[in-house]
Amino acid sequence: YIPLDKIPTWREENRSNDDGSELTGGGGISDKVSLHKGDITLLEVDAIVNAAKSSLLGGGGVDFCIHKAAGTCLYDECRSLNGCEIGKAKITCGYDLPARYVIHTVGPVAKNHVGQTERDDLASCYKNTLMLMAENNLRTVAFPCISTGIYGFPNLPAADIALNTVKNWIEHNSEKITRVIFCVFLETDFHIYKDKMSEMFKGS
Numbered sequence: 001y002i003p004l005d006k007i008p009t010w011r012e013e014n015r016s017n018d019d020g021s022e023l024t025g026g027g028g029i030s031d032k033v034s035l036h037k038g039d040i041t042l043l044e045v046d047a048i049v050n051a052a053k054s055s056l057l058g059g060g061g062v063d064f065c066i067h068k069a070a071g072t073c074l075y076d077e078c079r080s081l082n083g084c085e086i087g088k089a090k091i092t093c094g095y096d097l098p099a100r101y102v103i104h105t106v107g108p109v110a111k112n113h114v115g116q117t118e119r120d121d122l123a124s125c126y127k128n129t130l131m132l133m134a135e136n137n138l139r140t141v142a143f144p145c146i147s148t149g150i151y152g153f154p155n156l157p158a159a160d161i162a163l164n165t166v167k168n169w170i171e172h173n174s175e176k177i178t179r180v181i182f183c184v185f186l187e188t189d190f191h192i193y194k195d196k197m198s199e200m201f202k203g204s
């Protein structure tokens with residue numbers, strides 16, 4: 001298991017410039033976000049997010065990993081939820097996971113087409129998850145790259161939507177969140193997020 005204090009914030013990880021000087025200023029958002037590459041089921045946070053399907057009854061990808069690590073009680077609780085619409089989110093216990101809760105959200109299927117509907121739905125996944133976090137007084141959360149696996153949303157625009165939606169939410173709800181971890185699994189997503197976050201938090 002990986003406790004939160006072993007995962008540096010974006011600011012901690014990028015503290016030193018090449019000339020050794022400290023990055024200063026900013027709205028404090030880089031103190032509240034992290035980029036972490038690895039298995040989301042290992043993270044000891046208030047909630048991990050599942051990129052689920054609308055039945056909420058498990059599948060492949062990160063959904064499979066989460067159900068496997070959480071145990072069959074998660075499946076039983078999911079069965080009682082009557083599914084979840086695209087862009088919405090539902091919460092369950094974490095059972096055998098180190099995370100206390102799982103927030104299940106259903107991303108848009110984008111295999112053949114990414115239009116405004118798919119973009120809006122993906123943004124809603126992040127927004128509704130963060131709202132559900134706040135409603136339940138949860139403060140630390142880890143997101144996978146929703147929709148970018150089996151659902152086929154292109155990685156670059158998906159990262160843009162994830163980062164901008166989360167940044168915007170933190171800007172308006174700073175007191176409601178302590179840490180958002182972008183938990184990437186693939187090397188390609190790691191580089192995409194690193195580049196975008198470097199740009200986004202430049203000088204902050």
Ligand code: AR6
Nearest residue numbers: 039040051053059060061062063065147148149150151185
């Ligand atoms: N930890 C973190 N990220 C992971 C892990 C893991 N253990 N395993 C995979 N990923 P996907 P989707 C990454 O396909 O595209 C399921 O069948 C993966 O590399 O899991 O939203 C559901 O039931 C990718 O970057 O989710 C739905 O039917 C990201 O997680 C459907 O797939 C998301 O890929 C949802 O598809």
